Amino acid sequence: MSARDHLANKRTFLAWVRTAIALMGFGFVIAKFQIFLHILVHQQLSSTSLLGGVIMIIMGIATLLYGFYEYVEQEKELKKETFTPRLTPMIVYTILLTILAIALVVSLYVSVS
Known part of the structure; x- marks a missing residue:
């Protein structure tokens, strides 16, 4: 270390x-x-665009929280002088953000159609 x-x-x-x-x-x-x-x-407010903005903000908050979680866990491992890659949290995080991004794209596509 x-x-x-x-x-x-x-x-x-x-x-x-x-x-x-x-x-x-x-x-x-x-x-x-x-x-x-x-x-x-005086264009009507599109709840879809507002929802898209909120989804992006939620993705940012999730990214910040996950980054902090990873930082703390790796600090613990550095102090113990052990390191084991954690694939499961990264896979779950990636899947969740992908689902949020797809929901954003679909909601924006539906609002344009």
Whole structure:
């Protein structure tokens, strides 16, 4: 266990944080743009676009929480000087985010049709 290992773990966590911020920011932009269009051209508010923004924000929050979980677990393993890759949480996380993304695409497609 070296400082290099802990710093690498911290850099990985910061990458999770950057990804979460990007997802939440994009979700915020989607929702705010829909509200902006409503105000600017009196276009009816589309609950689908707002839902899309909310889904992106939820994906960002989930990413942040999962990144923190991974950081804490890897710190524990670094202190014990044992490392075992955890595939199951990553697979579950990937499947959940994929389902949310597909729901977002379908909801946006339905609103355009």
